[in-house]
Amino acid sequence: MPRWGMVIDLDKCTGCGACVAACKQENNVAYNTPEEAERGRTLSWINIMTEVEGEYPHLRVRYLPLPCMHCDNPPCIKVCPVRATYKADNGIVAQIYPRCIGCRYCMAACPYTVKDFNWFEPQWDPEIKKTTNPDVSLRPKGVVEKCTFCHHRLIKAREQAALEGREMLEEEYQPACVETCPANAMFFGDLDDPNSIVARLSRSPRAFRLMEDLGTEPKVYYLSEGEKII
Amino acid sequence: MGYDPDEILYKPIEKPSPVFWYTVAGLLVIIGWALFMYVRQLYLGLGVTGMNQPVSWGFYIVNFVFFIGISHAGTLISAILRLSKAEWRRPITRMAEVITAIVLAIGGLHPIIDLGRPDRLLNIFRTGRLQSPLLWDVTSITAYFTASTVYLYIPLIPDIAILRDRGAKPQWLYKFLSWGYQGTERQKHVLERAMNILMVMVIPIAVSVHTVISYIFSMTLQPGWHSTIFGPYFVVGAIFSGIAALLIVMIAFRKVFHFEAYLKEVHFRYLGNLLLIMSLLWFYFTFSEYLTGYFGHEPFEMRVFFYKFSGKYAPYYWGMVMCNFVIPVLILSFKKTKRIPGILIAAIAVTIGMWLERLIIVVPSLANTRLPYPTGIYVPSLVEWSLLIGAVSVFVLGFVLFSRFFPLISVWEIKEGRETSVKEVSERLESYLPDTESVRY
Numbered sequence: 001m002p003r004w005g006m007v008i009d010l011d012k013c014t015g016c017g018a019c020v021a022a023c024k025q026e027n028n029v030a031y032n033t034p035e036e037a038e039r040g041r042t043l044s045w046i047n048i049m050t051e052v053e054g055e056y057p058h059l060r061v062r063y064l065p066l067p068c069m070h071c072d073n074p075p076c077i078k079v080c081p082v083r084a085t086y087k088a089d090n091g092i093v094a095q096i097y098p099r100c101i102g103c104r105y106c107m108a109a110c111p112y113t114v115k116d117f118n119w120f121e122p123q124w125d126p127e128i129k130k131t132t133n134p135d136v137s138l139r140p141k142g143v144v145e146k147c148t149f150c151h152h153r154l155i156k157a158r159e160q161a162a163l164e165g166r167e168m169l170e171e172e173y174q175p176a177c178v179e180t181c182p183a184n185a186m187f188f189g190d191l192d193d194p195n196s197i198v199a200r201l202s203r204s205p206r207a208f209r210l211m212e213d214l215g216t217e218p219k220v221y222y223l224s225e226g227e228k229i230i
Numbered sequence: 231m232g233y234d235p236d237e238i239l240y241k242p243i244e245k246p247s248p249v250f251w252y253t254v255a256g257l258l259v260i261i262g263w264a265l266f267m268y269v270r271q272l273y274l275g276l277g278v279t280g281m282n283q284p285v286s287w288g289f290y291i292v293n294f295v296f297f298i299g300i301s302h303a304g305t306l307i308s309a310i311l312r313l314s315k316a317e318w319r320r321p322i323t324r325m326a327e328v329i330t331a332i333v334l335a336i337g338g339l340h341p342i343i344d345l346g347r348p349d350r351l352l353n354i355f356r357t358g359r360l361q362s363p364l365l366w367d368v369t370s371i372t373a374y375f376t377a378s379t380v381y382l383y384i385p386l387i388p389d390i391a392i393l394r395d396r397g398a399k400p401q402w403l404y405k406f407l408s409w410g411y412q413g414t415e416r417q418k419h420v421l422e423r424a425m426n427i428l429m430v431m432v433i434p435i436a437v438s439v440h441t442v443i444s445y446i447f448s449m450t451l452q453p454g455w456h457s458t459i460f461g462p463y464f465v466v467g468a469i470f471s472g473i474a475a476l477l478i479v480m481i482a483f484r485k486v487f488h489f490e491a492y493l494k495e496v497h498f499r500y501l502g503n504l505l506l507i508m509s510l511l512w513f514y515f516t517f518s519e520y521l522t523g524y525f526g527h528e529p530f531e532m533r534v535f536f537y538k539f540s541g542k543y544a545p546y547y548w549g550m551v552m553c554n555f556v557i558p559v560l561i562l563s564f565k566k567t568k569r570i571p572g573i574l575i576a577a578i579a580v581t582i583g584m585w586l587e588r589l590i591i592v593v594p595s596l597a598n599t600r601l602p603y604p605t606g607i608y609v610p611s612l613v614e615w616s617l618l619i620g621a622v623s624v625f626v627l628g629f630v631l632f633s634r635f636f637p638l639i640s641v642w643e644i645k646e647g648r649e650t651s652v653k654e655v656s657e658r659l660e661s662y663l664p665d666t667e668s669v670r671y
């Protein structure tokens with residue numbers, strides 16, 4: 001069984017936001033009015049955190065794309081009263097939208113603050129509504145959602161391979177953000193396969209994970225030459 | 231029937247004043263408004279509240295913890311007083327038990343109000359995970375509610391029987407609820423046994439309830455929540471706020487129904503002592519909790535800490551310290567101020583202070599995320615305020631309705647006190663004294 005993981009090279013990331021846009025489109029993430037966004041109700045499965053260092057004029061801005069870490073020991077699933085969020089055998093932490101009762105306990109328990117809640121009935125631009133991705137279900141109001149590592153793409157790739165009577169290749173399953181990144185800063189693959197690119201990169205001396213001391217065992221690695229950001 | 235010295239206790243039931251109806255009507259208007267606001271929230275979504283990301287819990291969870299805390303007034307205090315044979319408990323226990331039953335129902339509804347999908351509530355039974363602290367809550371609150379309503383009802387039976395025999399209306403209600411109680415020796419015996427069993431049972435359940443509520447927070451890894459003393463800290467706070475609520479209720483009904491002869495200065499003084507002890511205990515816990523946090527100086531912990539001490543939540547934090555510690559300790563330490571008006575002020579202060587404490591526990595930890603996320607701001611909306619006021623109105627309404635149909639002071643226990651306890655207590659007292667024969671040199 002593979003253990004899917006991601007590596008993001010912060011030294012390459014330009015903070016362009018292409019991953020955020022690609023993710024929104026791929027996963028039918030609803031739109032928000034600017035007023036709602038102002039109030040902290042943005043729905044976005046991957047966010048770009050910015051950190052400004054130093055004093056003007058010696059400013060340095062650092063970017064950190066933040067999807068769900070798909071923790072191997074996820075604090076979020078432990079607290080869910082109805083098992084509407086769980087860790088699959090392949091390590092992906094998934095949500096079951098039709099089951100979630102919207103208690104938001106998982107949001108409170110996630111140390112990375114990556115879960116989003118549908119505060120209102122989700123809305124799309126009428127034009128975009130026509131072109132939603134049929135592979136991803138639309139969420140109703142009142143449930144929690146988050147990054148799934150584009151899990152539907154895995155299913156699709158697996159089925160395609162089965163149809164052709166062969167093993168699925170690792171490259172066939174890539175999340176939308178990784179596929180889009182124009183700076184080639186994101187990598188995705190099987191962390192348990194020692195030869196995969198993500199496994200090799202995760203062993204690099206530049207590699208670190210966020211809040212490793214919490215013991216959540218995130219499966220998203222970051223690469224950075226400088227000292228750890230967080 | 232001859233002259234009954236406790237005539238005044240039946241008065242609210244047999245000759246209700248017109249004020250009763252005005253009060254009920256007024257409260258119903260407020261509750262109707264709150265209900266309207268809730269339906270609107272159901273229809274539009276939780277976006278109508280002030281909650282957001284990262285402050286994904288707000289007033290509803292605060293009120294949940296607060297109301298369930300108040301519920302410890304009742305059953306716990308009345309059980310402890312009964313168990314320890316404190317004779318002064320007699321006019322108090324009933325009110326304490328009523329508080330518990332009403333407030334538990336209100337508190338228990340709050341997590342449901344807070345759900346994004348209350349229509350799927352039954353998933354808790356369909357696909358529930360007993361590993362989730364929320365399920366522990368469901369279990370212990372249900373147990374507590376059951377136990378405390380039974381514990382309210384059983385000692386009420388003899389009073390219902392008295393009312394039935396006096397011909398109070400509606401007769402069918404009293405006939406039905408008194409279960410043919412006639413006050414025979416055997417019935418009395420069974421009643422007492424049942425009360426004894428419940429009394430002992432209810433104490434651990436009550437303690438478990440607020441411990442488990444604290445676990446909702448302390449089981450997560452979040453700074454400011456992940457604390458080992460949260461269980462006892464919450465229980466102490468709960469009993470503390472419970473006593474304060476009990477005092478307010480007692481003072482209010484003493485005034486309204488002229489119970490001065492029953493609820494005497496001495497009752498308030500004793501309860502005031504309890505309140506003082508709880509205030510000191512609460513301070514001890516708060517001090518330990520924050521000092522350990524500060525001393526460790528863990529960076530994330532410190533962000534939450536300073537958010538409370540000198541940041542946005544400083545007014546609430548220091549307000550809480552004033553209300554929970556400074557005011558009650560000052561008032562209750564001096565004989566001069568430890569009178570009913572003073573005690574009322576202290577009790578109101580504690581109630582407000584304990585509500586603030588719950589707010590201070592829930593919001594700052596959520597607002598200060600570990601990642602350099604913009605710090606969250608939480609401003610409760612009109613909906614949340616309306617539902618808070620609505621919840622308080624339901625509490626008052628519950629009490630007013632109860633007092634319309636049942637005596638707020640346990641009549642039979644008062645009579646028992648008058649008739650048998652004086653003798654019993656002096657005998658008991660004698661048994662405490664050293665036996666003269668056995669004193670040898």
Ligand code: SF4
Nearest residue numbers: 068069071074076110
């Ligand atoms: S990052 Fe948060 S939501 Fe994702 S698996 Fe870890 S705890 Fe759960």
Ligand code: SF4
Nearest residue numbers: 080100101103104106
């Ligand atoms: S919000 Fe949904 S997924 Fe999260 S803990 Fe509650 S029921 Fe589970």
